[in-house]
Amino acid sequence: MxxxxxxxxxxxxxxxxxxxxxxxxxxxxxxxxxxxxxxxxxxxxxxxxxxxxxxxxxxxxxxxxxxxxxxxxxxxxxxxxxxxxxxxxxxxxxxxxxxxxxxxxxxxxxxxxxxxxxxxxxxxxxxxxTRPRKRVPDRYFETAPDSLTLDSAIAVEDLEGALRRSRYRVDRFEEEGATYLFADRFAWAQLGTLLTHAAIVIFIFSAVVSRIDSFSTGLFLAEGATLPVFAVRNVNQIQVELLDSHAEFAADGQPLDYYSDIVVYRRGEEVKRCRSTVNSPCSYEGYHFYQTAYFGFGAALEVRDLSSGNVIYRETLALVETAPSPQVVVRDADGELLFEDSLVLTDSLTSEDLRYVGTIVELVDGRILTMGLLEGEADLQLVVIEAASGEGVQLVLDEGETGVSGGLEVTYVARQEIPLGAIADLPLPDSARGGEGGAVLQMRNVVYGGDNVSSGTNVSTGVVGTPELTISGLKLQAVTLDPGEVVVIDELQYTFLGQREFSGLNVRRDRSDYLIWLGAALTVVGLMITFWVPRRRLWAKISSDGTQLAGQAPRHAKFSRELRRLAASAGTKRR
Amino acid sequence: MTEDPESKPPSPPRANWRVVLRRVVYPLLVIAVIAAVIWWIEYRPGDNVSPTGERYGPVDLPVALVPLGAKVAAEEGALAPDFLLESLRADDMRLSDFRGQAVVLNFWATWCGPCRKEIPQLVEAYDRHRDEGLVVIAVNLQEGRGIVRPWAEDFGMEFPILIDRDGEVGDKYRARSLPQTYFIDPAGVIQSMFIGPLLDERDGTDVQDAISDSELDLRIAEILSPVTDEGS
Structure with a gap:
């Protein structure tokens, strides 16, 4: 050209x-x-x-x-x-x-x-x-990419009929003793390429929008707690309240699935109540709330000052550390069961040259033992000592071992790990102030993964009983509370409100999502138009000298074949 | 490459301001309108209006309460900016309603851990000094009554609790983090401002950056009997 x-x-x-x-x-x-x-x-x-x-x-x-x-x-x-x-x-x-x-x-x-x-x-x-060129120079019939010259003058009506039957839009006009036809099919298909180009613009624009406008943040909140999505002072502030965190676990303890039931608030009003999962987020005004994490070991604790009647502390504490907890069975000489439980170890104890972290246990028959795990030992041997006298029980056992002493048979069944948390800011009774500071919480019989976990229903861990919270540091001896149980020390009333689960939520907004969908749709439509319904234009000159056809269409439309088919349909022979 | 029968030679450029208007100015106007609509959707103010038709949020101090040449700003030494907010009890309150009284203005939220720990100190201070005319105003940032009320009742917050739904008052008072507390004297002048929890020391059981137990009392004493320019 x-x-x-x-x-x-x-x-x-x-x-x-x-x-x-x-x-x-x-x-x-x-x-x-x-x-x-x-x-x-x-x-x-x-x-x-x-x-x-x-x-x-x-x-x-x-x-x-x-x-x-x-x-x-x-x-x-x-x-x-x-x-x-x-x-x-x-x-x-x-x-x-x-x-x-x-x-x-x-x-x-x-x-x-x-x-x-x-x-x-x-x-x-x-x-x-809209205004295609209907008349082409006669020279074009020689140079057109697809052309056909017929032996004789074709009946114009026959060719026009053939074109119309093939759904062409046909225009006919006479000029200088010849008849000219212009036929057009899928005229609008020429927009297909532009649609594909527009899709490219939209894709790149969506990348820019995503870079400028996207928002993502993580929330980690306990059941019953509320957290804001944005930092303080955002006019579009949204709060999320976690109603229930639920998880399902396989028999080996691996998490299979989890979800959260949440409430979304804006300007102080509830605007959405929904369920959020890993793959199916809860959405509100373009913000998507995905569940990303689960943590089952939280303890809700409340402290009330009885002198004023006011609550002075109410927190749900994540017990993120663990402590060893030996499971022990004690029987008498007749095989009678005197004790069977997992121990919560709270005190540093010494006996002669043994230093161990243990607790005091009262057997069914009234005998008092101290039991604990040796400090500094890698295999954490169990120490059992009868408090009464040197005549009583004195045992050091490995895990799985059974020993007999002082008329008792003691079995160190197994060692478990239970959740533990050191709390620095828990209000302490007057009598406990001045110590090392803070309190240590341990929770046993922890359960997780169920609808009613917060009320203490045992679900999947195989433990017996409801969750128990043991608090060290409030007074000389550790305090153990069931859900809802209270203890009063020096006018401070401590209440274990129950076990709580935590959910990790990812809050995300990316409005380029919509643009990507639009771009994808335009790409598909544009490509379908371009390849399936290409525009076809045909010009014909019919005179006494013969009939000439010229066409223009994309190569993949195979327009020369189409011209031959149309000519045959019009009942003519090629030259 | 094939010849295109649609081809036409280009015509020479012509000045035509109508074309410029249609092809440049109008599209720019459309873009501007779209941008304005997006901005409005994003940042539109809420329909946060009192029963009397006044909008909740910052309001102008009544002229009678602003001495000649006095500065109104959320900073020490200036008159505290006025605001109108709904209270937890559903009545409306202005800060200027408390002119003549010493005011501890505290910005807080239930989700804010340090705020929760600070509340008992404020409750205690209010109980100790209310007979001397002290008022504690707790402005909750952008939470609903349903969330705030249980906390207020359980923690014994008997002082006014106001709800700043849009966060505009917090914005005016530059509450960038919570809690934040302003100490305002009876003349409406901000004597001091404190960012963070006003915790008392409990034998090492509090957070490390807690202030001494006299700090809150000292600041309250400052506004209960402010030192005037004349030294009175």
Whole structure:
């Protein structure tokens, strides 16, 4: 094709806009650059190349981004791999390509270029659809990509009928002793390419929107607790209350699934009550609440000052540490069961040269024993000593071992781990102040994973009884409470409100989701139009000399075959 | 490459401001309108209006309460900005209603752990000094009555609890973190401001950065008998 004509063709779509921007002279050069197909291709190749580099080079993990110390540590690791080049990579943001400013600029230019291309081409495409050129120069019948010359003059009505039967829109006119036909099918399909281009713009724009507008935060809250989604002082503040955290576990203790029932509040009003799971988040006004974590060992504790009647402390405490808890069985010489339970170890005890963490146990027959685990021993042997006298029980047992002493048979069945938490700010009774400070909470018979767990229903762990909270530090001897049980010490009333579960929720909003759906839809529709219903234009000249057909359609439409089929349908023979 | 029968030679550029208007100005206007609508959806004020039709939130101090040349701002030495909020008991209150009384203005929320720990101290202080004219006003940030009421009842918060649903009063008072407490004297002047929990020391059982148990009392004493410019 003549280069000058190609230039004319490229300029035809943009001519209207060049007129407009001809008035805004400084913009003209930019506009022409952005409407250049070559520039667009160059941009896309650059974008692909840079993205490939971003895939091949290690990128800063989200956890280190913004944390100077963590970033330095991470960069040191990269220096070990890349040497001095690592510093160059860091300075040019090659270790954080997709968050770098220059990548955002590249995306922005690509969006602008693609959008300019669409805008510049649209008027020409639209004109071609609504006002197609119906008469072509006779020379075109020789040069058209698809053409057909017939031996004889065809009956115009026959050809027109054949075209209409094939759902062409047909125009007919007479000129200089010849009859001309223009037939058009799927005229609007020419928009398909523009739709695909628009999809590219939308995809890139959605990336920009996601970068600028997306919001994500994590909440970790206990049943009955409420937490805000945003920091203080946000006009769109949302609060989330966790009503119930539920988990299901396999027999080996591995979590199978969990969900949370939550309430969402805005401006003090309840606006949503819903269930949130890992894959099916609760959504409110574009905010999605995904369950991301579960923690089953929380204790709700309340302290009331009886002198004023007011609550002075009410917290749900996550018991994140663990303490060993030996399971012990004691029988007398006749085999009569005197004790069977798991011990909560609360006190540091000594007996002669033995130092152990233990507790005092009263047997059914009234005998008093101290039991505990030896301090500093890796295998945590069980010590059993009768408090009364040197004549009584004195045993040191390994796990699974049974020993006989003082007329008792003691079995150290197994060792479990129970939740433990050290609480620094728990209000203490006057008599307990001045000590080491704080209280230690241990909870046994913990259960988790059920609808009624908070009220103490045993679900899946095989433990017996309801959860018990043991508090050390309130007075000389540790205090153990069942759910709802209270103890009063020096005018302070301590209440174990029950076991509580925690849920980790991720709150996320990314409005680019909608754009991605739109872009995907446009891509599919655009490609379907382009490949399944390509536009077909046919020009025919019928005169006494013969019949000439010329057509234009994308190559995959195989229009030459279509021309032959139409001619055959019109009842003619090829030359 | 094939010849396109639709091809036409470009016509020379022509000045046409109507085209510029249609193709540049109008699209920009549309974009501006869309941006404005998005902004409004994101940041529109709530329909937070009192029964008398007044909007809850910061309000102007009555002129009669502002001495000539006095500054109104949420900072020490300035007159405390006025506001109108609904209380937990569903009646409306203005800060200026308490002019003539020493006011401890506390911003808090039930989800805020340090706030919960501070409440007993405020309750105690209020009980100790209420006969001397002290008022504690607890402004809850952006929570509903249903959440706040159980806490207020159980913790014995008998002083006014106001609900700042939109957070505009907190915004005015620059409550960037909670709790935050302003000590306002009877003349309406902010004597001091404290960020964080006003906890008393309980033999090392409190958080490390807790202040001494006299801090709250000292600040309250400051507003109960403020030192005037004349030294009276």
């Amino acid at each position: 003549d280069p000058s004509k190609a230039a004319e063709r490229g300029a035809s779509g943009a001519v209207g806009w060049s007129r407009t921007f001809g008035l805004l002279n400084p913009l003209r050069a930019v506009w022409w650059l952005f409407t250049s197909v070559r520039f667009a291709i160059l941009l896309l190749i650059t974008l692909c190349g840079v993205s490939l580099v971003g895939v091949l080079l290690p990128q800063k993990p989200a956890r280190v981004r913004g944390d100077i110390l963590a970033e330095q540590d991470w960069l040191q690791i990269q220096e070990g791999r890349f040497g001095f080049v690592a510093d160059v990579f860091d300075r040019t943001d090659l270790f954080d390509i997709f968050h770098s400013g220059w990548f955002a600029v590249l995306l922005g230019i690509t969006v602008a270029s693609t959008a300019a291309y669409i805008i510049s081409r649209f008027p020409g495409v639209w004109r071609s659809i």
